[in-house]
Amino acid sequence: EVQLLESGGGLVQPGGSLRLSCAASGFTFSNYALSWVRQAPGKGLEWVSTLSGSGDTTFLADSVRGRFTISRDNSKNTLYLQMNSLRADDTAIYYCARMLSRLAWLVPFDYWGQGTLVSVSS
Amino acid sequence: DIQMTQSPSSLSASVGDRVTITCRASQGISNYLAWFQQKPGKAPKSLIYAASSLQSGVPSKFSGSGSGTDFTLTISSLQPEDVATYYCQQYKSYPLTFGGGTKVEIK
Numbered sequence: 001e002v003q004l005l006e007s008g009g010g011l012v013q014p015g016g017s018l019r020l021s022c023a024a025s026g027f028t029f030s031n032y033a034l035s036w037v038r039q040a041p042g043k044g045l046e047w048v049s050t051l052s053g054s055g056d057t058t059f060l061a062d063s064v065r066g067r068f069t070i071s072r073d074n075s076k077n078t079l080y081l082q083m084n085s086l087r088a089d090d091t092a093i094y095y096c097a098r099m100l101s102r103l104a105w106l107v108p109f110d111y112w113g114q115g116t117l118v119s120v121s122s
Numbered sequence: 123d124i125q126m127t128q129s130p131s132s133l134s135a136s137v138g139d140r141v142t143i144t145c146r147a148s149q150g151i152s153n154y155l156a157w158f159q160q161k162p163g164k165a166p167k168s169l170i171y172a173a174s175s176l177q178s179g180v181p182s183k184f185s186g187s188g189s190g191t192d193f194t195l196t197i198s199s200l201q202p203e204d205v206a207t208y209y210c211q212q213y214k215s216y217p218l219t220f221g222g223g224t225k226v227e228i229k
Contacts, residue, residue: 047218059216108156108171
């Protein structure tokens with residue numbers, strides 16, 4: 001059974017940092033690209049970042065470029081999102097989502113984690 | 123960026139009704155279109171990819187169609203467990219973009 005379990009969310013002050021993790025199980029981790037998608041309270045879904053299965057292709061939304069970094073450790077079956085210089089508008093539930101291929105191009109999502117809440121407030 | 127526009131933003135229908143949701147892309151995306159269901163307080167669930175292919179385990183009452191810029195999601199017979207917000211999403215190019223969502227309720 002495919003499982004994605006996010007962790008690392010919490011309350012942080014503006015300008016602070018957090019690192020989110022997504023622990024995966026039930027599939028060959030390196031064979032799949034993975035993404036982060038967020039959802040602000042009461043709002044719709046917003047794509048944040050995607051990383052290919054091998055880790056050599058990365059995409060970032062303009063809203064987080066220069067502040068967020070996506071990475072993965074294929075030996076630990078874990079995806080990360082390092083978030084720096086956090087702002088109030090980064091407040092959201094952050095979901096980890098698997099894509100249907102190791103490539104990051106032209107590939108849909110299939111499985112989603114349950115999400116972790118990030119709150120940025122003073 | 124490719125903009126995705128869904129309509130309606132909300133709808134209310136009776137149990138057993140056929141429900142159709144529309145999604146329009148601001149430019150042609152071939153069939154690189156997915157649909158998701160999100161029940162209140164839950165994570166999104168993938169329903170359809172490639173505009174019309176059902177994800178594994180998704181019941182056949184859900185169907186998708188379209189190509190280019192205009193797409194539809196149809197629920198053949200609405201049931202109480204289908205109450206949710208439905209999102210479309212294009213994966214033709216980055217940034218990946220979602221529609222604003224359609225909230226489906228029971229009348």
